[in-house]
Amino acid sequence: xxxxxxxxxxxxxxxxxxxxxxxxxxxxxxxxxxxGKNLTCVFVDTxxxxxxxxxxxxxxxxxxxxxxxxxxxxxxxxxxxxxxxIDPEEKRKIIGRTFIDAFMEVLSDEYTYFAQGxxxxxxxxxxxxxxxTHHNLALPKMDYILLEPLxxxxxxxxxxxxxxxxxxxxFLFRKPFPGPGLAVRVSGEISKEKLEIAxxxxxxxxxxxxxxxxxxxxxxxxxxxTNTKSTAIKNNTRFYGYVVAIRAVLxxxxxxxxxSEIPYPVLKxxxxxxxxxxxxxxVVYDITDKPSGTIEWx
Numbered sequence: 001x002x003x004x005x006x007x008x009x010x011x012x013x014x015x016x017x018x019x020x021x022x023x024x025x026x027x028x029x030x031x032x033x034x035x036g037k038n039l040t041c042v043f044v045d046t047x048x049x050x051x052x053x054x055x056x057x058x059x060x061x062x063x064x065x066x067x068x069x070x071x072x073x074x075x076x077x078x079x080x081x082x083x084x085x086i087d088p089e090e091k092r093k094i095i096g097r098t099f100i101d102a103f104m105e106v107l108s109d110e111y112t113y114f115a116q117g118x119x120x121x122x123x124x125x126x127x128x129x130x131x132x133t134h135h136n137l138a139l140p141k142m143d144y145i146l147l148e149p150l151x152x153x154x155x156x157x158x159x160x161x162x163x164x165x166x167x168x169x170x171f172l173f174r175k176p177f178p179g180p181g182l183a184v185r186v187s188g189e190i191s192k193e194k195l196e197i198a199x200x201x202x203x204x205x206x207x208x209x210x211x212x213x214x215x216x217x218x219x220x221x222x223x224x225x226t227n228t229k230s231t232a233i234k235n236n237t238r239f240y241g242y243v244v245a246i247r248a249v250l251x252x253x254x255x256x257x258x259x260s261e262i263p264y265p266v267l268k269x270x271x272x273x274x275x276x277x278x279x280x281x282x283v284v285y286d287i288t289d290k291p292s293g294t295i296e297w298x
């Protein structure tokens with residue numbers, strides 16, 4: 001793959017959209033092996049990331065891997081563009097367009113290629129099965145040649161490639177995170193309140209799963225801040241807040257998935273802690289396999 005990329009790119013320069021997830025990270029290391037300093041990675045802080053994720057991404061790729069990386073803080077731009085948007089397909093398309101808007105400050109004629117970490121599951125769900133649009137396949141036309149080195153690989157194959165490139169097992173087997181970020185884990189209109197609930201509840205879920213030695217066996221897990229509110233009792237008074245759903249599945253390649261039967265005592269403790277988060281009224285557990293449900297809610 002490295003030799004093929006060298007032959008294709010030659011001495012041209014490549015701009016890569018780096019999210020910090022497994023796919024874009026493997027893509028970055030692969031291209032770095034092939035073209036070195038002719039690669040520029042752009043990390044866009046969308047404001048839709050998990051707790052402390054933006055800081056962790058920069059620390060890893062700038063300090064540990066010494067990649068040529070630029071950070072753009074576009075959190076306000078994304079939130080403004082997503083204001084009032086409810087439909088998940090529209091969210092993904094807006095995010096794709098907003099990524100390009102955010103990139104405008106670094107785009108120039110010196111780059112010939114625009115690279116992204118699209119994998120085979122993204123392509124099949126978006127173009128073949130028509131299940132949902134992946135934001136990195138909804139990008140508007142640009143004056144660059146699109147480069148997708150991983151588009152013929154499934155997730156487990158991407159991880160194997162990452163290991164061969166020297167990436168650590170712990171990093172490569174971190175759980176998948178969608179390109180649109182928490183935008184597709186917040187149902188309905190996105191708000192700062194919902195995003196904060198999503199970050200905190202997701203962190204609680206991760207902490208409890210690790211503590212109980214359950215995290216490593218799961219393909220993916222996360223929380224969803226639904227657009228449904230319900231009545232609860234907090235501090236001995238009536239409270240009306242958001243319902244948060246827990247999602248945890250087992251899978252190999254994301255094409256199919258089965259729900260994880262988390263032990264009830266653990267599930268109950270997770271629900272108790274999340275229910276105590278400000279703005280949350282109650283917690284439910286999603287027990288839908290794929291198919292019929294997709295892994296992500298949106």
